[in-house]
Amino acid sequence: MPSDEDPPLYRAETTIPKSVQHGTHSLASALSPGASTPGSWNAHPWSPGSSNTSPPSTRSGSPELKVRFQTEKVDSAPRVDVAEVLPTVTKSVKSICFVGAGFVGGPTAAVIAYHNPDITVNVVDLNEARIAAWNSSQLPIHEDGLLKVVRTARDGTLDTMVKIPGLPRSLKLDARTPNLVFSTKVNEAIEVADVIFICVNTPTKTYGLGAGSMADISMVEGASRTVAQNAKKGAIIVEKSTVPCGTARVIQDIFKYYRPNDDFEILSNPEFLAEGTAVENLMHPDRILIGSARTLAGMKAAESLKNVYAAWVPQERIITVNTFSSELSKLVANTMLAQRISSMNAVSAMCEEIGLGSDVDDVSLALGQDSRIGPKFLQAGVGFGGSCFEKDILNLSYLARQLHLDVVADYWLGILKINEYQRERYVHRVVKELNGSLRGKKISVLGFAFKDGTNDTRNSIAVHIIKSLAEEMPLEIAIFDPGCASNEIMEEIEKIGLTKAQLERVNICSNWRDSVKQASAVCILTQWKQFRGAQLGRSTKASTVKTPSQPAIKTFVNGKLTEMAILELEAMVARELNMTGEDPLGRLKPAAAAQGFEVFGLAASMMEEISQEPVNWFEAASLMQEPRWVFDGRNVVDPIELQSLGFKVRGIGK
Ligand code: NAD
Numbered sequence: 001m002p003s004d005e006d007p008p009l010y011r012a013e014t015t016i017p018k019s020v021q022h023g024t025h026s027l028a029s030a031l032s033p034g035a036s037t038p039g040s041w042n043a044h045p046w047s048p049g050s051s052n053t054s055p056p057s058t059r060s061g062s063p064e065l066k067v068r069f070q071t072e073k074v075d076s077a078p079r080v081d082v083a084e085v086l087p088t089v090t091k092s093v094k095s096i097c098f099v100g101a102g103f104v105g106g107p108t109a110a111v112i113a114y115h116n117p118d119i120t121v122n123v124v125d126l127n128e129a130r131i132a133a134w135n136s137s138q139l140p141i142h143e144d145g146l147l148k149v150v151r152t153a154r155d156g157t158l159d160t161m162v163k164i165p166g167l168p169r170s171l172k173l174d175a176r177t178p179n180l181v182f183s184t185k186v187n188e189a190i191e192v193a194d195v196i197f198i199c200v201n202t203p204t205k206t207y208g209l210g211a212g213s214m215a216d217i218s219m220v221e222g223a224s225r226t227v228a229q230n231a232k233k234g235a236i237i238v239e240k241s242t243v244p245c246g247t248a249r250v251i252q253d254i255f256k257y258y259r260p261n262d263d264f265e266i267l268s269n270p271e272f273l274a275e276g277t278a279v280e281n282l283m284h285p286d287r288i289l290i291g292s293a294r295t296l297a298g299m300k301a302a303e304s305l306k307n308v309y310a311a312w313v314p315q316e317r318i319i320t321v322n323t324f325s326s327e328l329s330k331l332v333a334n335t336m337l338a339q340r341i342s343s344m345n346a347v348s349a350m351c352e353e354i355g356l357g358s359d360v361d362d363v364s365l366a367l368g369q370d371s372r373i374g375p376k377f378l379q380a381g382v383g384f385g386g387s388c389f390e391k392d393i394l395n396l397s398y399l400a401r402q403l404h405l406d407v408v409a410d411y412w413l414g415i416l417k418i419n420e421y422q423r424e425r426y427v428h429r430v431v432k433e434l435n436g437s438l439r440g441k442k443i444s445v446l447g448f449a450f451k452d453g454t455n456d457t458r459n460s461i462a463v464h465i466i467k468s469l470a471e472e473m474p475l476e477i478a479i480f481d482p483g484c485a486s487n488e489i490m491e492e493i494e495k496i497g498l499t500k501a502q503l504e505r506v507n508i509c510s511n512w513r514d515s516v517k518q519a520s521a522v523c524i525l526t527q528w529k530q531f532r533g534a535q536l537g538r539s540t541k542a543s544t545v546k547t548p549s550q551p552a553i554k555t556f557v558n559g560k561l562t563e564m565a566i567l568e569l570e571a572m573v574a575r576e577l578n579m580t581g582e583d584p585l586g587r588l589k590p591a592a593a594a595q596g597f598e599v600f601g602l603a604a605s606m607m608e609e610i611s612q613e614p615v616n617w618f619e620a621a622s623l624m625q626e627p628r629w630v631f632d633g634r635n636v637v638d639p640i641e642l643q644s645l646g647f648k649v650r651g652i653g654k
Contacts, residue, residue: 093119093308097193099223101125101134101182103141103278103387103456104240104271105199110146111282113153113180114563115312121153122189123182134182137591142455142483145279148582152563153180157587162569165576171569173587174560190230195305197269198223198251199240204391215244215395224251228258236301238267242330242388244395248291248323265301267292268323270330275386276453288318291326298323311557312564331399334392335412340377341384342418348380348653349425360653361635380653382465382525382633383422385450387458390416422652423461427468429650430631434521438474442625444519445469446512446615447526447634448481448489455483457492461633462525466493469523470502478507480515482530482612511611516620521629524636530614532636621645 098109101123113121125131133140135154139147156178161170183189190196200223205216220241227237237255239248248266255264268291273281288309292298302320309318321329348360360380368375384390393412400409434441450460457463462479469477479489486508493506509515512530516522524531555565566585574584617637621628630642632651639649 093194093304095119095193096121096195096197096308097189098123098197098199098240099125099186099190099227100197100199100201100241101127101130101140102199102201103275103454104273105197106134106139106141106182107143107146107149107273107278107282108199108240108271109197110150110153110180111279112308114149116308117153117176117179117560117563118557119179119308120192121180122185122193123180124184124186124189125182126184126186128184131182131184141278143275143278144453145582148588149279150180151588151591152176154178154182155589158589160585160587162573162585164569165573173566173585176587186226187230190227191232193231193235195236195238195308196227196231197238197240198227199271201387202241202243202391203387204394210398213394213398213401215242215391215398217243217247217250220247221250221254224254225258228255228264231259231264233259233262234264236265236267236304238269238305239327240269240271242270242334242392242395243268243327244399245324245327245331247327263297265292265298266323267298267301267305268326269305270326272330272333275456276451278454283312285313285317288313289326289329290318290320291323292320294322311562331392331396334389335396335415337377338384338389338393338419339415341379341381342415342422344378344380345383345422345652346418349422351653363653379635381422381527381635382426382652383419383461385459385461385463386456387450390419390459423464423468426631426633426652427465430469430521430523430629431472433629433631433648433650434627438469438472441474441520442476442478442518443469443474444515444522444624445477445479446481446515446522446524446531447528448479448492449483449526449528452526452528453483455485455488457484457488460492460526463492463496465523465525465633466506467496467498470498470505473502474505476505476507478509478515478517478519480509480512481526482528482610485610486510510609511613512615512620513623516615517623518625519623520625520627521631522620522624523631523633525633527634527636530612531634533615533617617642617645617647621647 096109096112096119098105098121101109102125105123105125109121109123113119123131123134130140134150137147137151139150153176157173157176159175160173162173163170181189198220200219202215202217202220205211205214220239220243224237231237237251239251248268251266252264255262255266268289270289272285272287272289288306290302290305292302299320306315306318306320344360344364347363351358351360351363364375364378364380367373368378393415397409397412400406400412430443431438445462445466448457448460448462450456450458450462462481466477466479481489489508493503498506555562561569566587570584573579577584628647630637630647630649632639632649635651635653637649637651639651639654642649
C-alpha cells in the first residue's frame with residue numbers, strides 16, 4: 001500500500017478539534033479535505049497559544065475533573081479539596097515496568113505500549129526462555145492479533161505513505177520508535193519506572209495452612225520486595241495480579257519495611273481479559289477498574305494510571321473505586337461467570353434425565369434472549385477449566401470462611417461441585433457407552449487447551465478427563481489440539497501423576513487424522529472451530545480481533561495519528577481495496593528471527609507444525625473403528641449430520 005510517488009497531503013497536527021479528540025468525529029471526516037483547518041482549531045483551551053496545551057484526558061486541572069472529585073465520597077479519609085491540589089501533582093508517566101511476562105503481563109503491556117508510543121514499557125520476567133520467546137516471532141502466548149501489536153510496539157514501524165481510497169493524495173505515517181522491551185533485567189527496569197505493574201502468578205496454595213483453597217501470594221510478596229528495593233521514590237505500584245482482598249495492604253507493609261522514609265501509592269487494577277480473546281478485550285475493554293486509597297495521594301495516583309488507559313479507553317469506562325472493592329470485584333466477577341456455566345451444566349444434567357427431547361441449548365437460547373440475563377456464558381459443556389475460575393472461587397470462598405460466613409462460602413463452592421460433577425458424568429458416560437471397559441480401545445481426545453483461541457493448558461478440563469480415562473487402561477489415548485505444541489501438552493500431562501504404564505498409553509498427535517485413526521471413540525473437549533468440520537456443522541468463527549467498534553478517541557497525539565485511528569485507517573483501506581492480511585498499510589518491519597529459541601535451548605517442538613485443517617468427519621468415519629462414538633463435550637458438532645455418517649453421538653444436555 002505505501003507509495004513514494006505522491007507528496008503527503010495531510011500531516012497530523014498537534015492542534016485538533018475538540019470533537020475529534022472526544023471521538024465525535026470519525027477519522028475519515030477528520031482527514032477529509034473539508035475538515036476544519038488547523039487555524040480554526042486554535043479556539044480550544046488546550047491548543048497552542050493558550051496556557052493549557054494538553055488535552056483534557058491528560059490535563060489534570062480540567063473542569064470535568066474538578067467536578068468529579070468534588071462530588072466523590074472519600075470514605076473515612078479527611079475531606080480535602082482535591083480540585084485545588086490535583087492540577088499540579090498528577091504524575092506524568094514516561095516509563096512503565098511490568099513484572100511478570102505471562103498470559104496477562106505480556107499482552108497487557110503490549111497493548112499499553114501500542115497505544116502510548118511516548119511511554120517506554122519494560123516487561124521483565126525471571127523466566128529467560130519466556131523472555132526470549134517474547135523477543136522472537138514465536139510468542140510464548142498465542143492470541144489472535146497479539147503478534148501484530150507486539151511487533152508494532154517492540155520493533156517500531158516503517159515510514160509509510162498511505163494512498164487513501166477516494167482521496168487524491170497520500171497520507172504520510174511517520175515511523176514509530178520501538179517502546180516495548182522484554183528483558184530479564186528486573187532491577188534495572190524497576191529503577192526507571194514511574195508506574196510498576198505487579199503481574200505475577202497467584203495460584204491456589206498447595207501446602208500448609210489453607211492448602212487447596214487459599215491463594216498463594218508468595219510470588220506477589222517476592223516481586224513486591226524486589227520492587228520496594230529498587231523503585232524510584234514516588235513510583236506508583238499497581239497490583240495487576242488477582243489477589244485476596246487486603247493484598248494491597250500487604251504490599252504497602254513491604255514498602256514501609258524497605259522504604260520507611262518514602263511514600264508509595266499501591267493501586268489495584270485487576271485484569272478482566274479472557275484468554276482466547278485477550279487482544280480484543282484489551283483493545284475494547286468493558287471497563288478498566290482502578291482501586292486506590294481514598295486519600296488525596298491515592299486518588300492522584302489513580303488519576304495518573306487513568307491517563308495511561310485514556311490513550312484508547314473512553315473515560316466513562318474507567319472506574320475508580322477503593323482498593324478493597326477493586327480486589328473483591330475481580331474475584332466476584334470470575335465467580336459469577338463460572339456460576340452461569342455451572343447453572344447451565346446443572347440444567348444439562350436435568351435435560352439428560354428428563355429426555356422427551358429436552359435440550360439444554362434450547363434453554364440457553366430462551367434464557368439468553370432475556371435482556372436481564374443476556375446470552376453470554378450460558379453454554380453447557382463438560383465444565384470450565386483454566387488457571388483462574390477455580391482458584392478465584394476458592395479464594396472468594398476462603399475469604400467468606402475467614403469472615404465466619406460459612407453459608408456464603410458453601411454457596412460459592414457449590415459452583416465447583418457442579419463443575420466436578422459434570423466432568424465425572426462425562427467420563428462415566430464414555431466408559432458406560434463403551435460397555436464398561438476401555439481395555440483394548442483407542443480413545444481420541446480432540447482439544448486440550450482449556451478453551452479455544454489459546455495455548456493455555458493450565459488446569460484444563462482435558463487434563464482431568466484424561467486422568468480418569470487413563471485409569472481405565474485403554475489401548476491408547478491420542479490427543480490433538482490445533483493450538484498447543486506437544487511439549488506444552490506433555491508438560492501438563494506429566495503433572496497429573498499417571499503411572500508409567502498409563503503414561504505410555506498417552507500419545508500426542510500433530511493432526512486430527514492420527515488422533516482418530518483406529519479410535520473407537522472421539523472425545524471433544526475444547527470448542528475449537530476446527531472440530532466443527534469442513535463440510536459439516538455450523539460456520540467457523542471469524543477472527544476475534546475486530547476493527548474498532550467505537551470512533552477513535554484522541555485521533556492525534558503529538559502530531560501523530562493514534563494507533564486506534566491507524567487501525568480504523570487500515571480497516572478502511574483493506575475494505576476499499578479488498579485486501580487481506582494483517583498489515584494492509586505495509587508499516588510493519590520484517591519479522592524478527594526466532595533466535596531466542598536456540599539460545600535458550602527450547603525444544604524444537606515449540607516450533608513444530610500443528611495442523612489447522614478442520615476435521616473432515618466424512619473421512620473420520622472411515623478411519624475410525626466401530627462403534628464410532630463421538631462424545632461432544634462442547635456441543636460443537638451437529639449430531640444429526642454425524643449420525644448420518646454412521647457415528648453415535650452424545651452431546652451435553654441433549
Ligand atoms: P503466568 O504464570 O502466565 O505469568 C506470571 C509470570 O510471572 C511468570 O512468567 C513468572 O515467571 C513471572 N514471575 C513470577 N515471579 C516473578 C518475579 N519475582 N519477578 C519477575 N517475574 C516473576 O500468570 P498469568 O496467567 O499471567 O496470571 C498473572 C496474574 O493475573 C494471576 O494473578 C492471575 O490470576 C491473573 N489473571 C490471569 C488471567 C488469565 O487469563 N490468565 C486473567 C486475569 C487475571
